[in-house]
Amino acid sequence: MSEHRSRSDKAALPPEDVRKLADSVTGPVFLPDEPGYTEQVDGFDRAVEHHPALVVAVENAEDVVTAVRFARDHGLAVAVQATGHGVALPADGNSLFLATRGMDGCQVDPKRRVARLEAGVLWQDVIPVAARYGLAPLNGSAPFVGAVSYTLGGGIGVLSRRHGYAADHVHRIEVVTADGELRVATQEENSDLFWALRGGKGNFGVVTAIEVGLVEVSRLYGGGLFFPAESAREVLHFYSEWAAEMPEEMSSSFFMLNWPDADGVPEELRGRFALHLRLCYLGSPEDGERLVKPLRDLTPTLLDTVADMPYTEVGTIHNDPPTPGSYHINTFQITRFDHDVVDAVLAQVGPGAQSAVALEIRQLGGALARPPKVPNAVAHVEAPFQVYSAGVLGIGEDDAVLADQDRVVAIFEQWSSGTRMLNFMAGIAHTDAAYVSEAYTPEAYARLVALKATWDPGNMFRINHNIPPVPTEV
Numbered sequence: 483m484s485e486h487r488s489r490s491d492k493a494a495l496p497p498e499d500v501r502k503l504a505d506s507v508t509g510p511v512f513l514p515d516e517p518g519y520t521e522q523v524d525g526f527d528r529a530v531e532h533h534p535a536l537v538v539a540v541e542n543a544e545d546v547v548t549a550v551r552f553a554r555d556h557g558l559a560v561a562v563q564a565t566g567h568g569v570a571l572p573a574d575g576n577s578l579f580l581a582t583r584g585m586d587g588c589q590v591d592p593k594r595r596v597a598r599l600e601a602g603v604l605w606q607d608v609i610p611v612a613a614r615y616g617l618a619p620l621n622g623s624a625p626f627v628g629a630v631s632y633t634l635g636g637g638i639g640v641l642s643r644r645h646g647y648a649a650d651h652v653h654r655i656e657v658v659t660a661d662g663e664l665r666v667a668t669q670e671e672n673s674d675l676f677w678a679l680r681g682g683k684g685n686f687g688v689v690t691a692i693e694v695g696l697v698e699v700s701r702l703y704g705g706g707l708f709f710p711a712e713s714a715r716e717v718l719h720f721y722s723e724w725a726a727e728m729p730e731e732m733s734s735s736f737f738m739l740n741w742p743d744a745d746g747v748p749e750e751l752r753g754r755f756a757l758h759l760r761l762c763y764l765g766s767p768e769d770g771e772r773l774v775k776p777l778r779d780l781t782p783t784l785l786d787t788v789a790d791m792p793y794t795e796v797g798t799i800h801n802d803p804p805t806p807g808s809y810h811i812n813t814f815q816i817t818r819f820d821h822d823v824v825d826a827v828l829a830q831v832g833p834g835a836q837s838a839v840a841l842e843i844r845q846l847g848g849a850l851a852r853p854p855k856v857p858n859a860v861a862h863v864e865a866p867f868q869v870y871s872a873g874v875l876g877i878g879e880d881d882a883v884l885a886d887q888d889r890v891v892a893i894f895e896q897w898s899s900g901t902r903m904l905n906f907m908a909g910i911a912h913t914d915a916a917y918v919s920e921a922y923t924p925e926a927y928a929r930l931v932a933l934k935a936t937w938d939p940g941n942m943f944r945i946n947h948n949i950p951p952v953p954t955e956v
Contacts (some may be wrong), residue, residue, distance in 0.1 A: 492535065492574075492575030492576060493535045493556060493557065493558055493575060493576050493577075495535055495536065495556060499552070499556070500513065500536060503536075503538070503548065503549070503552050506548050507538060507540065507541075507544075507545040507548050507549065508540075508541045508542060508544070508545055509538060509539040509540050509541040509545050509584055510538075510539050511536060511537065511538050511539075512536065512537040512539070513535075513536050513537075514533065514534075514535075514536075519537055522537045522539055522579070522581040523537060523563070523573070523579055523581070524566070524806070525563055525565060525566010525567070525569055525806070526565050526566040526567045526569075526806045527566055527567065527569045527806070527807070527808065527809050527908055527909050528806060528807060528808045528876075529569075529808040529809055529810065529875055529909050529910050530569045530570070530571070530572050530909065530910060531572055532561065532563075532572055532573040532574075532579060533572070533573065533574055533575060534561060534573040534574065534575070534577040534578060534579035535558060535575050535576065535577060535578060536578055536579070537578075537579045537580075537581055538578065538579070538580055538581070539581045539583075539584055540580050540581065540582055540584065540585060540601075541584040541585060542585065542690075543656065543658070543664055543690040543691070546580065546601075546658045546664075546688050546690050547658050547662055547663075547664050549578060549580055550658050550660070550662045550688060550942075551662035552578065553577075553578040553942065554660065554661070554662055554942065556578075557576075558576060558577055558578045558942075559573070559576060559577040559578070559941075559942055559943075559944050559945055560577065560578055560580060560688065560942050560943055560945070561573035561577050561578070561579045561580065561945035561946075562579075562580045562582060562601075562631075562684055562688055562943075562945075562946075563579065563580070563581055563582065564581075564582045564583055564601060564602045564604075564628030564630065564631055565583070565604065565626070565627060565628045565631075566806075567624075567627050567628065567631075567632075567908060568631055568632075568635060568683075568905065568907075568908050568947075569908060569909065570907075570908070570909075570912075570913045570945070570946050570947045570948075571913055571944070571945050571946065571948070572945070573945050577945060580688060581602075582600075582601040582602035582628075583602040584602060585600040585601040585602040585603070585690065585691075586600060586602045586603045586604070586607060587599075587600040587603065587691075588600070588603050588607055588608050588611050590611050590612050590614075590615060590617070590696070592614075592615035592617065595617060595695060595696045595697075595698070596653060596693050596694065596695055596696060597611070597612060597619060597693070597694055597696055598691055598692070598693050599629045599630055599633075599691060599692050599693075599694060600630070600690065600691045601628075601630050601688070601689060601690050601691065602628065602630075603628070603629050603630070604625065604626055604627065604628060604629060605619065605621040605622065605624075605625045605626070605627055605628075605629050605632070606625035606626055606797070608621065608629055609621060609625060609793065609794055609796065610794055612696050613700065613792065613793055613794050616698060616699075616700040617696040617697065617698060617699070617700075618641065618696060618697055618698075618699040618700070618793045618796075619648075619694060619696055619697075620633070620637055620639055620641055620642065620645055620646075620647070620648035620650075620651050620694070620697070621637075621639050621641075621648070621796070622637060622638070622639045622648075622905070623639055623640060623760075623797070623799065623800035623802060624797065624800065624802040624804070625796070625797040626797075626802075626804045630689055630691075630692055631683065631684070632648065632905060633648040633649055633651075633652060633680075633692060633694060634649065634652075634679055634680060634681070634682075634683045634684070634689060634692075635649075635681070635683045635903075635904040635905040636648065636649050636681055636860045636903060636904055636905050636921075637649055637905060638844070638846070638850065638868075638903060638905065640702075640704065640733045640762035640796060640799060640800075641697065641699065641733070641762075641764065642733065642848075642849065642850055643730040643731070643732070643733045643845065643846070643847060643848035643849060643850060644730050644731050644733075644764050644848060644849055645697055645849055646849035646850060646852065646854060646862075647850065647854070647858075647860050647862075648694070649680040649681055649854075649858050649860050650680075650849075650854035650855075650856075650858065650860070651694050651695040651696075651697075652680050652692055652693070652694050652695075652858075653668065653669075653693045653694065653695060654666065654667070654668050654692065654693035655667040655668070655675075655676060655679050655680075655689055655691075655692050655693075656689065656690045656691040656692070657675070657679060657686070657687040657688065657689045657690065658687050658688045658690060659675075659686065659687040659937055659938070660687065660937060660938040660939075660940065660942045660943065664690070665687075667679060669856050674933055674936075675687075675933070675937060677857060677858055677859060677929075678859055678929075678930055678933045678934075678937075679859075680858035680859060680860065681858050681859030681860035681861075681904070681921075681922070681926070682859050682930050682933075682934075682949060683904060683946060683947065684943055684946045685930070685934055685938065685943055685946060685947075685948065685949045686933065686934065686937045686938060686943065687937065687938070687943065688943075699764060699793055700792065700793055701790060701791065701792055701793060702762055702763060702764055702790075702791060702793060702796065703761075703762075703763040703765065703766075703767045703769075703770030703771070703774075703788070703789070703790050703791075704760075704761050704762035704763060704770075704788060704789075704791060704796070704799045705760075705761065705786070705787035705788035705789055705791070705798065705799055706758050706759065706760050706761070706785070706786075706787045706788065706799065706800075706801065707758075707759040707761070707774075707777055707778065707783050707785075707786055707787075707788060708750065708751060708756045708757070708758050708759075708783055708784040708785040708786070709756065709757040709759065709781065709783055709784065710754070710755075710756060710757075710782075710784055711754070711755040711756070711757075711832075711833030711834075712833075713757070713780075713781040713782075714738070714755075714757045714828060714832055714833055715824065715825075715828055715832075716780065716781060717757060717759070717777070717780060717781065718736070718757070718824040718827070718828070719821050719824055720776070720777070720780055721734075721736065721759065721777070722819050722820050722821060722823070722824055724776060724777065725819070725845050728773065728845075730847065730848030730849060731763060731764040731765050732761070732762070732763045732764075732770075732773060733761070733762045733763075733845065734759065734760065734761050734762070734844075734845050735759075735760045735800075735842055735843060735844035735845060736757060736758060736759045736760065736842065736843055737757075737758040737760065737800075737840065737841070737842045738755070738756075738757050738758070738827075738831055738832065738840060738841055739755070739756065739758070739840040740754070740755045741753065741754060741755070741756055748785055750784045750785045751784060751785065754784075755832075755833040756784055756785075759777065760799050760800050761774060761777075761788055761799070762796075762799055767789075767790040770788075770790075774788055807874055807875075807876070808874065808875040808876040809872050809873070809874060809875065809908070809909055810839075810872065810873045810874075810875055810883050810884065810887060810909060810910065810911060811870070811871070811872045811906070811907075811908050811909045811911055811912075812839075812869070812870070812871045812872075812887050812890055812891060812911060812912075813868065813869065813870045813871075813902055813903060813906035813907055813912070814868070814869055814891075814894065814898050814899070814901070814902050814920075815846070815863065815865035815867065815868045815869070815898070815899045815901045815902065815903065816843075816865060816866075816867050816868070816869055816894060816897040816898060816899060817865060817866070817897050817898070817899050818866065818867075818897055819843065819845075819866065819867045823897060826893050826894070827841065827843070827893075829893075830886075830889055830890060830893050831871070831886075831890070837886050838873050838879050838882035838883045838885075838886045839871045839872060839873040839883060839886045839887055839890065840871065840872055840873070841869065841870070841871045841890065842869070842870040842871070842872075843867050843868065843869055843870075844867065844868045844870065845866065845867055846863075846865060846866055846867060846868055847864075847866050850862065850863075851863065851864045859922060859926050859929075859930055860922075861901060861921060861922050861923050861926065863899065863901045865899040865901055868903060868906070869890070869894055870906050871887060871890045873886065873887060887911070900920060901920055901921070902917065902920045902921050903921065904918075904921040904947060907921065907947060912947070913947060913948075915948070915949075915950060917947075918947045918948065918949060921947070927949075930949050931949060931950065931951065931952070934949050934950065934951040935951040935952065938951060939951050
């Protein structure tokens with residue numbers, strides 16, 4: 483494939499070719515300035531703006547095949563988006579944009595404990611279907627995220643310390659590669675491609691469907707403990723020791739924020755700083771209550787929502803806001819979480835710091851550190867915790883957000899493991915090859931580069947956290 487045009491060029495698409503494309507696909511095709519174009523390209527994170535040459539709202543695998551062949555024949559890059567949570571680079575005038583939200587099929591086979599998920603289906607649509615049979619997917623903390631993209635990026639959720647990455651549970655992948663062919667990738671068929679897609683995400687083709695294993699979970703003991711500003715230091719010092727003693731059936735994280743005085747925010751939190759400790763235990767409610775009791779006894783809470791719940795309510799544990807916006811995100815993993823780290827965290831984003839960013843620290847370990855039965859490209863690292871910081875852009879505080887994000891990086895540099903999680907590398911901050919390579923071991927990244935050169939030598943699939951098909955200095 484010839485080298486692609488520069489990003490500043492705009493593809494000159496013959497109108498007759500576009501009409502033929504529109505007549506050949508089931509879903510609608512949109513050109514710039516046509517009604518519906520903007521609605522299709524706008525995603526959850528608006529910090530990255532897309533302006534592709536045309537949009538195809540695909541509805542089935544045949545649409546994807548037709549669109550990829552059109553892109554191949556016209557020298558276009560291919561961008562793919564379900565919800566836009568994991569956005570990286572902008573799609574420009576030399577690209578074809580595949581909106582996959584119309585491919586929302588989900589079928590569960592309870593006997594085999596597997597689910598077949600189409601490219602645009604959301605976790606919130608998968609969870610209740612699996613729950614009918616006492617099963618659960620390895621979904622993330624936010625049910626409104628696309629299931630396929632999340633899984634191919636690795637996938638860390640509240641079940642992961644016990645069951646590993648979502649990518650570890652993929653059995654089969656249906657993918658349209660750069661030559662416009664629909665292929666199946668499994669452990670036995672196209673095994674190199676199967677390895678690369680589970681962790682390499684959209685670098686090797688357009689995944690139209692995956693088959694994933696489900697786990698037998700129908701209920702859990704979980705929710706949030708919200709502590710006031712004056713208790714933050716005491717709680718986090720205690721938590722750093724408590725978490726180290728927890729079994730892998732217990733997942734936990736915390737989030738610190740100056741909560742807005744706004745509708746939708748619980749009355750107990752409005753207009754005040756609060757530490758949100760999120761907990762999920764896969765065991766009996768009695769054992770869960772016993773394990774959480776030391777946290778409850780430590781100091782009074784503002785709000786306590788931890789309880790036995792059906793798995794269908796798992797999204798209430800983190801209670802992530804579903805509001806689209808422009809975000810600046812940082813993420814990296816750290817080698818320890820002790821009193822020194824706690825004090826550094828509080829100095830930067832704790833009560834009184836007036837930080838323009840909010841910060842989450844999530845416990846890793848357990849099955850996340852163990853290699854899966856079927857190897858994949860995800861780095862199963864031993865870092866015990868992950869840092870995630872986010873600020874909102876476009877509300878008049880951009881300079882403060884960027885400055886505070888730089889300070890977060892500087893503070894944690896001494897404890898950084900040098901590794902990152904691809905799912906959390908969303909937005910405008912982590913798109914070059916050096917950052918992307920940190921989501922993999924050096925050996926895995928070298929193999930991914932070689933496979934990219936085999937499956938997509940022209941880098942058609944480059945509007946993502948890109949793995950170039952030639953070695954890059956990192």
